[in-house]
Amino acid sequence: MSKLSELICQYCAHRNTGADSRCGHCGAPLRAVAHAVETVVEETPAKLAKVAKVAEKLGADAEKIVGGGYPRWQWRAVGVAILVLIVLAIVVARSCSVSLPSLSSLPGGMGMPEQITPEPLRSAAACQPLDSSGKSEKCVIAANHPMLFGGIAGGRELTFYAEHAQPDRLADAISRWRAAGGTTLVDGPVYVAIGPSATVWYADTRAGLKLETGTFAGKTGAQTFLSRAGLVR
Structure with a gap:
């Protein structure tokens, strides 16, 4: 044609x-x-x-x-x-595809910090490893990020440290936080507290995740962060 x-x-x-x-x-x-x-x-x-x-x-x-x-x-x-x-x-x-469970849901808390940190917090931060093992990270949330909306961090960027820790390290951290006189919000397999200087302390013994943040503008700001970051519901 x-x-x-x-x-x-x-x-x-x-x-x-x-x-x-x-x-x-x-x-x-x-x-x-x-x-x-x-x-x-x-x-x-x-x-x-x-x-x-x-x-x-x-x-x-x-x-x-x-x-x-x-x-x-x-x-x-x-x-x-x-x-x-x-x-x-x-x-x-x-x-058909078989979806494997995420590493953070497996027994023993398998996975690196980027795999066990809640997604809202992970997507808000820029992180870099602190050592060659990749199990510890320093993360920064920009001051103008919606996660910090309302000046909950005093108008500054927020730094937090994430670690995939073994059970004994998590137990030591929780004991240290309790002794420091902070305000405990959750105490169980997941431990959440706000320190005397309005920092956030978080430990999930199931996933093996340990988090410590910088200073917030106050206790209310720290509590708001915990909710926005998906650390507490």
């Missing part, structure tokens, strides 16, 4: 540019579009024939392995069934 004929409307014979998909005169699809549909229709029988050949070969192979004694049409049916199962297996493999 020539390019010239493809630019002519199949209904009103109006000439159109090569960039048009529909006739500018009557709105009908151009020949190029119709030709594409016809091509698909014409190619379908050939593709079905190829599928049939594959199914017949699978049936023949099955007949050789098992042996004769059954009509050939039954072996062809077996080939079709095998082919269908293969196609279904491919479709299922592509459409």
